[in-house]
Amino acid sequence: MTVEPTPTRDSGAEELRTERLLLCRPAPEDLDAIFALHTDPVACEHNPSDLVETRKEAELLLLRWSHQWDRYGFGYWTVRRQDAPEPLGFCGVKIVGFRRNAVLNLFYRFFPSAWGVGYASEAATAAVDWTRVHRPDDVVIARVRPENVASQRVALRAGLIRASDFDTPGDDGADWFYISAG
Ligand SMILES: CC(C)(COP(=O)(O)OP(=O)(O)OC[C@H]1O[C@@H](n2cnc3c(N)ncnc32)[C@H](O)[C@@H]1OP(=O)(O)O)[C@@H](O)C(=O)NCCC(=O)NCCS
Numbered sequence: 001m002t003v004e005p006t007p008t009r010d011s012g013a014e015e016l017r018t019e020r021l022l023l024c025r026p027a028p029e030d031l032d033a034i035f036a037l038h039t040d041p042v043a044c045e046h047n048p049s050d051l052v053e054t055r056k057e058a059e060l061l062l063l064r065w066s067h068q069w070d071r072y073g074f075g076y077w078t079v080r081r082q083d084a085p086e087p088l089g090f091c092g093v094k095i096v097g098f099r100r101n102a103v104l105n106l107f108y109r110f111f112p113s114a115w116g117v118g119y120a121s122e123a124a125t126a127a128v129d130w131t132r133v134h135r136p137d138d139v140v141i142a143r144v145r146p147e148n149v150a151s152q153r154v155a156l157r158a159g160l161i162r163a164s165d166f167d168t169p170g171d172d173g174a175d176w177f178y179i180s181a182g
Contacts, residue, residue: 004102005072005095005102005138007071007072007073008072008073008074008134008135009073010073011073011074011130011133011134013025013073013074013130013134014069016077016126016130017082018122018123018125018126019122020081020082020119020122021079021080021081021082021088021119021122021123021126022079022080022081022082023077023078023079023091023092023123023126023127024077024078024080025069025075025077025078026062026065026066026069026075026076026077026078026090027078028062030062030078030087031055031058031059031062033078033086033087033090033111034058034061034062034090035052035055035058036111037089037090037109037110037111038050038051038052038057038058038061038109039051039052039053039058040111040112042112043109043110043111043112044109046144046145046147046148046151046172047145047171047172048172049171049172050109065094068094068095072095074092074093074130074134074135075092075093075094076090076091076092076093076094076107077090077091077092077123077127078090079091079110079119079123087111088110088111088114088119089108089109089110089111089114089119089120089123090107090108090109090110091106091107091108091109091110091120091123091124091127092106092107092127093105093106093107093127093131093135093140094107096141098139098141101139102138103138103139103140103141104131104135104138104139104140104141105140105141105142105143106124106127106128106140106141106142106155106158106160106178108120108123108124108127108151108154115150120150120154121153121154121157121158124154124155124157124158125157125158125159127158128140128158128159128160128180129159131180132180139179139180140160140179140180141160141166141177141178141179141180142155142158142160142177142178142179143168143170143175143176143177143178144175144176144178145170145172145173145174145175145176146173146174146176152176152178155178156178159180159181160178160179160180160181161178161179161180161181162176162177162178163177163178163179164176164177165177166179
């Protein structure tokens with residue numbers, strides 16, 4: 001049985017700022033971006049099981065993300081540049097069960113037009129730093145396909161370390177594990 005995690009409240013999680021980025025709790029107006037990103041075969045190349053076909057499925061995704069926010073006080077953020085309103089992508093942590101423990105799964109997915117300038121590393125670092133302050137007892141994990149080198153780099157840049165002992169066959173092929181140190 002997985003232990004029920006405790007919520008984190010009043011931690012300022014709904015809006016984080018980094019040097020260039022603004023991370024906000026996803027709102028209904030972000031649905032177009034959620035739909036566009038999760039119907040983009042390039043953005044989902046390594047995780048085709050995350051693809052959606054209909055807006056209804058994207059709505060359900062947003063509903064699930066919002067449910068975690070309501071329940072635990074944190075979750076995935078919509079990531080924007082501070083000087084531009086269009087979402088660049090999404091990044092954050094979600095509670096998942098792993099080996100009978102509740103852990104925080106680090107997620108990041110950005111529009112291909114925003115790749116290669118460090119946004120994912122900047123956002124993922126902010127997310128992991130937030131967990132270190134507000135969820136210090138929780139382990140953070142990232143599961144990455146072996147061929148997804150950019151994602152592996154982001155996990156390392158965010159402060160996670162490679163933990164090959166935990167590698168598993170995942171939904172979309174082998175999952176390489178990265179975990180928070182200490
Ligand atoms: C993975 C992803 C978030 C990286 O986004 P990004 O904004 O381009 O990442 P960054 O610019 O912060 O780059 C991180 C590192 O990856 C490297 N990198 C970027 N694209 C790369 C590529 N195609 N091949 C190899 N390395 C790459 C960068 O050079 C950088 O390396 P460094 O740490 O040595 O400087 C982005 O490619 C993406 O959204 N992919 C689709 C969704 C996905 O796969 N998510 C992860 C699921 S596990």
